[in-house]
Amino acid sequence: MEVRALDWYVDAWAVHDGKVFASRREPHDPYSERSTIESADTTVFMAVPDLQAVPVGRISTALRATRSGFQDGFRTSDGDEIPFTSLAQIREVVRRAFLIAAIGPDGPGAIGAPAPAQPPDLDGAGGRLLDEMFRDGSRFAVGLDEVEGASRNAKAFHLTVENPDALRAAVGYLALATLLEFEPYLQRDDSRAHSWFIGWAAVLLASGAVEGLHPGASFGQLLERLNDRASRFGASTVLDALHRVSRATPEGWSVYDVRSDALWTRASLAAVPLPRGAFWDRRLRRLSEMHILPLADRTFWDQQRCVPSLAPMVLYEVVRPPPSVVAEMTASSTPVERALDRLQSALVFAEVPEEAEAALKVFADACLNGESGRSARAREVAHA
Amino acid sequence: MSNQPPRVSRRSFDPPYFDDAPWSERVQAWIALVKATFSDGNLRVVTAAIGDHDSGLRAVVNIGVTALLSMVTNGRYLNLYERPVIGGQPRKPSLERREVDRAMGIQGGNTYFAAVALGGAGVRYYGEYCMVLDLSGIDTDPSLFDRDSYDILVSPIAEADRDNLVRQLKGSWANDVRDMVLMKVLPEVIHDRQLVTTGTVSDLILKDQEFIEVHLRPGQDRSFGASEVEELRESPDEVAVATRLAEREAAGERLSEVDYRWLTDREIVARAVRQAGIRSRVVTQHGRGYQWK
Numbered sequence: 001m002e003v004r005a006l007d008w009y010v011d012a013w014a015v016h017d018g019k020v021f022a023s024r025r026e027p028h029d030p031y032s033e034r035s036t037i038e039s040a041d042t043t044v045f046m047a048v049p050d051l052q053a054v055p056v057g058r059i060s061t062a063l064r065a066t067r068s069g070f071q072d073g074f075r076t077s078d079g080d081e082i083p084f085t086s087l088a089q090i091r092e093v094v095r096r097a098f099l100i101a102a103i104g105p106d107g108p109g110a111i112g113a114p115a116p117a118q119p120p121d122l123d124g125a126g127g128r129l130l131d132e133m134f135r136d137g138s139r140f141a142v143g144l145d146e147v148e149g150a151s152r153n154a155k156a157f158h159l160t161v162e163n164p165d166a167l168r169a170a171v172g173y174l175a176l177a178t179l180l181e182f183e184p185y186l187q188r189d190d191s192r193a194h195s196w197f198i199g200w201a202a203v204l205l206a207s208g209a210v211e212g213l214h215p216g217a218s219f220g221q222l223l224e225r226l227n228d229r230a231s232r233f234g235a236s237t238v239l240d241a242l243h244r245v246s247r248a249t250p251e252g253w254s255v256y257d258v259r260s261d262a263l264w265t266r267a268s269l270a271a272v273p274l275p276r277g278a279f280w281d282r283r284l285r286r287l288s289e290m291h292i293l294p295l296a297d298r299t300f301w302d303q304q305r306c307v308p309s310l311a312p313m314v315l316y317e318v319v320r321p322p323p324s325v326v327a328e329m330t331a332s333s334t335p336v337e338r339a340l341d342r343l344q345s346a347l348v349f350a351e352v353p354e355e356a357e358a359a360l361k362v363f364a365d366a367c368l369n370g371e372s373g374r375s376a377r378a379r380e381v382a383h384a
Numbered sequence: 385m386s387n388q389p390p391r392v393s394r395r396s397f398d399p400p401y402f403d404d405a406p407w408s409e410r411v412q413a414w415i416a417l418v419k420a421t422f423s424d425g426n427l428r429v430v431t432a433a434i435g436d437h438d439s440g441l442r443a444v445v446n447i448g449v450t451a452l453l454s455m456v457t458n459g460r461y462l463n464l465y466e467r468p469v470i471g472g473q474p475r476k477p478s479l480e481r482r483e484v485d486r487a488m489g490i491q492g493g494n495t496y497f498a499a500v501a502l503g504g505a506g507v508r509y510y511g512e513y514c515m516v517l518d519l520s521g522i523d524t525d526p527s528l529f530d531r532d533s534y535d536i537l538v539s540p541i542a543e544a545d546r547d548n549l550v551r552q553l554k555g556s557w558a559n560d561v562r563d564m565v566l567m568k569v570l571p572e573v574i575h576d577r578q579l580v581t582t583g584t585v586s587d588l589i590l591k592d593q594e595f596i597e598v599h600l601r602p603g604q605d606r607s608f609g610a611s612e613v614e615e616l617r618e619s620p621d622e623v624a625v626a627t628r629l630a631e632r633e634a635a636g637e638r639l640s641e642v643d644y645r646w647l648t649d650r651e652i653v654a655r656a657v658r659q660a661g662i663r664s665r666v667v668t669q670h671g672r673g674y675q676w677k
Contacts, residue, residue, distance in 0.1 A: 015469040017448035060534035068510035077472040112652030266648040373469035
């Protein structure tokens with residue numbers, strides 16, 4: 001008689017930190033007082049960034065982790081443990097949950113924002129610019145097709161943009177809109193907010209993402225580009241800040257010099273505000289969230305297939321790499337085209353059990369609502 | 385689980401380590417058993433290394449990014465998740481946790497788990513950041529258990545006279561930490577050839593998931609915060625990975641989302657720790673590496 005191999009189960013999981021212990025063992029019977037420890041024949045540990053399995057040798061190490069902030073197991077809403085047929089499936093769930101945990105108002109990017117002001121719960125100048133620009137943007141569809149020949153256990157996708165010019169324009173206007181969205185931060189007259197804004201403006205200019213401007217354009221050129229719209233949408237503090245930096249930039253300096261300033265870090269990028277556009281979930285408040293969510297939540301693509309929804313992902317991808325003048329000179333495609341190519345490589349989802357997929361969706365929703373389980377209040381209740 | 389009859393003979397547990405006598409007497413019994421050229425010298429070296437007030441034994445807690453940011457921004461460390469972050473809730477509290485709590489005499493919610501350490505970056509499975517605690521403001525005499533308390537759930541202890549063994553393996557910081565460490569270190573050292581180094585001692589006190597567990601009881605509804613953290617330590621392993629990733633990115637490679645978020649989190653933690661005024665160091669277990677910044 002064929003003996004079926006045991007499934008893998010999550011023993012302990014630090015969801016926000018991307019660390020997990022998993023064992024090949026029998027599942028806990030939620031109605032029984034019988035331990036399944038003795039059935040465990042292999043226990044491994046995996047942690048970001050590489051998520052490679054490290055043998056632990058004994059399951060007690062995994063169980064002890066529940067004393068150190070790891071959640072106990074991974075269950076359906078009925079309390080049954082979710083079985084995985086391979087470690088690759090667990091790795092995929094841990095990977096996606098780790099990414100999802102970065103979104104929402106209590107994600108690390110929000111906590112570690114360079115300036116403390118939270119975005120107002122109102123439509124800002126950037127959102128109003130987007131509404132004006134994208135009024136007919138939904139006409140341009142984005143296709144998402146499974147790539148033939150992809151791995152048996154993972155699905156890779158190819159994005160097709162019906163109108164590439166519309167995407168380039170959408171990214172360019174979104175870049176301008178993000179700058180206008182700094183208005184409430186700059187109004188607080190906090191020097192950190194000003195440094196952050198100048199860094200972001202320099203990043204945009206160096207990347208070539210701004211509509212109508214070539215890579216490496218000056219602050220003065222950006223000011224000309226933004227002047228009319230900023231006035232119209234009431235972002236006068238943004239204009240003042242750009243005036244000041246334009247005047248203060250020393251002769252011979254380029255935006256590359258400002259961008260390379262130590263003031264600009266990955267944490268700065270993680271906190272860049274996302275204008276409240278009509279095309280995406282209004283709970284998303286940071287540009288990075290609109291990049292992570294589509295790469296971590298497969299269900300995002302069930303509905304959001306239009307150019308304006310793709311634009312934040314592409315903009316983030318345009319600005320993320322360190323700028324390179326040489327790469328720009330020798331490139332045969334536009335920054336937006338190159339960003340789209342890079343995104344294609346990231347659009348890979350490994351198959352996971354249905355129950356896990358559903359739990360990831362619920363978790364994404366909780367994170368967007370600021371109920372990720374990270375906040376002190378939630379944990380204090382849990383602790384009692 | 386606990387109602388099973390003992391299947392492992394009491395005699396199979398090595399004396400004098402497993403004994404009813406106090407830890408100090410067990411150390412004396414071991415010394416009397418082992419008479420080698422360097423054994424007295426090694427005893428002096430180990431005792432001196434662990435006994436110094438400024439550089440000696442510490443209680444450490446490993447912590448991940450999320451809990452560390454929460455502690456720094458909210459001022460208080462919380463270590464338990466009774467409620468899962470993702471997925472459904474178990475119908476009952478974990479059987480294993482209840483077993484350990486009962487055996488250790490722990491009031492689950494008011495006990496914080498730490499480990500005894502001399503240098504090093506702690507039990508890195510549980511978090512890449514290692515907080516070195518100043519016990520004077522938390523619990524001056526915490527309980528000790530000579531190993532991971534969950535090891536009592538697995539063979540051979542689970543199959544033996546477990547309650548008796550657990551009693552033998554317990555101790556307290558004020559009375560027993562020195563002798564428990566000596567009993568952990570001295571039998572592992574070669575006493576015929578040379579004196580042991582402090583790096584080796586550090587490694588023997590805490591290695592992977594081998595450690596002396598500390599049960600801190602700061603008091604009802606109390607915990608600890610940044611002001612009780614003497615310093616924050618990191619292993620060079622994480623620093624090396626971060627450096628390698630940054631180099632790959634600088635060379636034009638697209639990092640994965642996970643790589644990028646991990647690097648971003650590290651930046652955010654570094655800034656938060658700096659702002660909180662917590663001393664932060666990169667350490668190894670061995671020799672001068674222990675002091676390497």
